[in-house]
Amino acid sequence: MDWNSLILLGVLATSLVASGVIFLLAESRLVLRTVVNLTAAVLKLVLVGWIVWGVYQAIEYEFRFTIIEGVDFILRADALGIMFVGLSSLLWLFTTIYAIGYLEKAPNRSRFFGFFSLCVASTVGIALAGNLFTFLLFYELLTLSTYPLVVHRGTRESLRAGQVYLYYTLGGGALLLFGVVALHVLIGDTEFVPGGSLAGLDPSLHPMLIIIFLMMVIGLGVKAALFPLHAWLPMAMVAPAPVSALLHAVAVVKAGAFGIARVVYDVYGIEFAQSLGLLMPLAVVASITIIYGSLRALAQTDLKKRLAFSTVSQVSYIVLGISLFGPIGAVGGLMHLLHQGLMKITLFFCAGNYAETLGVHKISELDGAGERMPATSVAFTLGAFGMIGIPPMAGFISKWYLGIGALEAQMNWVLGILILSSLLNAAYFLPILYRIWFRKRDRMWCEGKVLGRFETQASLLFPTLFTAAVALAAGILAGMPFSPLYWAELIVGREYLQ
Amino acid sequence: MILRAILAGLLSLGVIVALGWAVLERPAPVENLPERVASAMPESGVEHPITAVLLNFRSYDTLLEIAVLLLAVVVALALREAQPDRPEQMGLDNPLLRSVMAWLLPLILVVAGFLLWAGSYQPGGAFQAGSVLAAAGVLLRLAGAHLGWLDNAALLRAGLALGLLTFIGIGMVVMLPGVPFLTYPEAHAGTLILAIELTLTLSIGLTLLSLFRLNPPYADDPDDARTQGGPKP
């Protein structure tokens, strides 16, 4: 066993070990818990940085052992996986800092942070999985570790949300399991290979492969909140803000979208999927979800609910990009995996800040918030502009590539979808911005917390500002090495060259 | 209730028909086990084939069977402890019965001894002898006789344990030359089997007696046995 395989385990272990230690810590060991949390997050980031550099230089990282005959547990760092790992470990650090501040004096913090770390460990496992079996293993682990976070508040409402979440994801997981097992029966252990590994199969098996694809995409679509499997996501909004960040930006929906990318690119292969006629229906479903999510967002009065439906819509950009046959669309979709994460986490942090500092949950109560909390509001504005796709924000670059990709794939109607969706995005974000900046507050803020020197607690403010800055940079500096655009092009280069 | 009887009737009828079919269609056996028993008899150490089967060829079954008997006693003890019985004076205390017993008892013991000893070459053996012993015990109880040593819980339990422990002990000791469990050396097989039977008889007698409700009283704590009740002398 060499260092290159151990380092993969190290990335996984940092959060896994942290989770174990945190579970065992007594509720009152605040300082120690914080130290463990942050050390693990920073350590993981360093390790991931190392691997990113290695993958960039085309070094192979692989770890495997046999579970049962013909089924291996494989961890492997490739360009696509490491992109997701990079995103989740970066955001984990900030979400942890944010959560420490957010949950100050709240009960059950050992449990919360334990499952939080476990959740990130599963996400890393999903990203590094080298075959469908390993992917499935961590995919289900993610379901299990997020449930306690969703029901964290222990209210009737959150328990209900948890139950819905569970039914959706477990049902989806079971479908995915069937698909994976069926593929195993056909071709044995399904390792992720750029360009896919199914193209050579006998044509008589093609109907079977289409059914398997359907099962797997439905299974993954539950977590990716594809219409009509999205209902759990807005309900899960009852969870604390860091959990929302986790669900929407770091882990869960991303895992679904990432899984679809894996299946399309590395199991079926983009060209084979196109020849089976699988991409078009996927694009249609993604488009419907984009429009549907935006329309529903428009109707929400609760800030977090609006953001939740916005996620339903935005994540489908990723799926749309994957289903556009052609490198440029693919770049757009994969890039959006990062962009959406950065922008959406910023927005949720802001929503959390408003709620924690000012006690504001409804959009109608946000009048004059810009005056009271300028920094948070600037961050929110940046995030919203990105979502609408105003140049030179990151969201614009995603949409630009998706548009070009649609033209390249001769799916011109997608352009219409993109334009319509952007208009809808503007329609539900701009009124919020207007309220924040241009309306005056007509009564006093009911502030609950002791704030310190800044407009809100430092641990809430700085992660927000940082993610906003990164989201901004991702757009402005898109041409630089290691930007999301750059990395997505690297992946697509490797996928389409096969 | 009627429905239950009809169902039971149909089920048992079905079982009878199936069994009858099985008996009618039965093939003739290929394997001839009695012949194997007969040819192995000289090495068994006893002359009665059933004793040879019970205590040599298939002695492992017998070992487990003793465990089953003991289990019944263990459960009885546990439940007695959990819900103690009120001591009951069951003896008839009839002078006539007593005097008959005085004659009968030695006779019964002789019969038991004979059955045990006869087991090696003709019908009889530990189980039969043990049950005769138990019968003697029951009669004694009925007569209201009091056997001091039977009221001693520690002694009684030692008696219960003796048979199985000897059995296992001998089974293990014979392994010393490097042969499997329960392999009696041919030269000493007869003696060893007799020793096992002797202790088994005692234990089986006590076990069967303990299963009887009029058995000697014992508490969980051996020291407490006397105070736990039982017919007073």
Add this chain to the structure above:
Amino acid sequence: MIGLWSVPLLFALPLSLGILSLLVVPAWRPRLIFIGLPLLVAASLDVLAGLATIGPHVYRLGDWAAPLGINLVVDGLAVGMILMTTLVTSLCALYAWVYLRDHPTSTTFFWPLLWFLWAGMNGIWLAEEIFNLYVGLEVMGLAAVGMVALRATPQALAAAMRYLLAALLGSLAYLLGVALLYGAYGTLSMAGLQEVAANNATTQVALALIILGLLLKTALFPLHAWLPPAHGGALTPVSALLSALVIKASFYILLRFWLVLGPEITPEFTAQFLGVLGAGAVFYGGWMAWRQHHLKQLVAYSTVAQIGYLFLFFPLVTNTGPEAQRLAWDGTLMMLIAHALAKAALFLSAGNLILAVGSPQISHLVGISRFRPMSLFSFGLAGVSLMGLPPSGGFTAKWLLLHSAILSGQWWWLIVLFLGGLLSAAYIFKVFRMSFREGPQIDRSVTPPLTLDVTALILASAAILIGLTAHLPLHWLRLGSVFGVS
């Protein structure tokens, strides 16, 4: 001779300790585990070492060859079961050592019963002989009944009585089957039967009786009625032992019969029928488990459901390809072992939760996740395996069974596995939902002794770990069976 001492020790030692524990004062009864456990662990490992060095072999008791004397079979399957029993029983014994301290003295009779139970189970795992199996079944069955009755409450007594009647009826049906087989073939040895048994009316009726008797003892739906009161109402370590191990013994005998008399004699119809009963068990048991208000009853009904999965073995090995058969074998044994570990852990942790809140009602678990995370964590880990979610033994088993079902084209079993998994999630998460609900802010619950939590956690972790290293046990288990690599 390899295993000369260790093989007989596996039953002789527990028998001796069982008797010795009757002779010592009550306070000393539990302490015998400190002699017994190390020795039995060593003996089990030695038997495994014997299997590893010389492969599957027979142990001739009394040095008599098969049809005359009684042989013991030391193959992968038997050794696998022995190791499983040693692990689960040892941990349950440690648990009971602490757990029974607060119970009346009469419960110290748990110890002799435990040793006899252990001897009976080891006897069954090793048996090669169909009448010997009957005696082994009786030793184990009566010990188990005694354990259920140990509480001596009216409910416990009724449950024990019901269990005893079912066990007796099952044994008699089995015995009659043995009588027919002996009448037709003149041998009791499984190896002998394998050679001479033919497909005729007598074999069919005998097998039917044996199967019915064993189904009753395994509590396969719809013959399960005795199980929930017996397993749900017993003392916690007893529940764990019964659910994890005892019901497996009768299933194991079925497996042995299948290996010997084989699919040639088992008609397709019987196999499918057993599978359908298994499916019924999965659905009915899962549904009933979900409806329970009493924590241990829920776990007991979960056993009814999980037994069903084991019986998918029969349709999956009958008239299917060798690959599908091998997968079904692997999957079923994985399921058996994973269930043993997980169910023991589930019962023990349920017992801990009940100790903590002082009530067996699920609704009284409100908010317990805040105060007793460790008990709940074990419950959760075990639950993961029962739901068949990765990474766990239950998942690996399900994976193998799914694989086999697809490969043999029997897609309808997929639905059973799918819905069964969701149902088990429903009842496991019913408990979790309650424990996550915000309840009292002050910790009023009792803290169970650490040993109780640790033993449950070890078992639960074992249920998880066995799924990750499954190829090793599965390799051993195949030794000596038709799926074995020579």
Add this chain to the structure above:
Amino acid sequence: MPWLDLFLGFTLCVTAGLALIARDMFRAVIMFIVFGLLMAVAWVRLQAPDIALAEAAIGAGLTGVLLLDTLGYLRRPFGSRVDNPDDRS
């Protein structure tokens, strides 16, 4: 035809049937003991004297006495059976 055996088998079934359907529990147990003794005779006819001895002593004798004993337990009025462990004579 082995008429004696046939008659014995028939009687066995009849006594067993009587033991099962007897209205009175006591009579049922007595019938069962008779059945056990007949079984012992049957074992002799099967040239199994060992079993005959065991059946007579254990099967009929001990089981019968155990059953009778329990029956006696049932026959006493229910209230008097709730024993007080402290009530030692």
Add this chain to the structure above:
Amino acid sequence: MSGAISGYLVFAWSGVLLFGLGLFGFIAHRHLLRRLLAFNIMGSGAFLVLVGLAQDGRGVDPVPHAMVITGIVVAVASTALALVVFRRWYRASGRTDLPEDT
């Protein structure tokens, strides 16, 4: 097996009938003592089948004899255990049958 039916086989047939009778009693009755009686009759039936069938056409076979002796002892142990539990159950509940017996 043609020709006259042997004495051994007669007992095997009686055993079949006894087993059936016992089964009927075991299921039909609710009174636990009666069910135990029925259990013992079933057992006797099974023993008769075992010995009768084994000896039919082959003569005396000591192996089933030993098995039946074992079986009788097991049966009496089971009965005794059942009676112990039954008496406790009766004392605790005053019933001679099981509640909601199915």
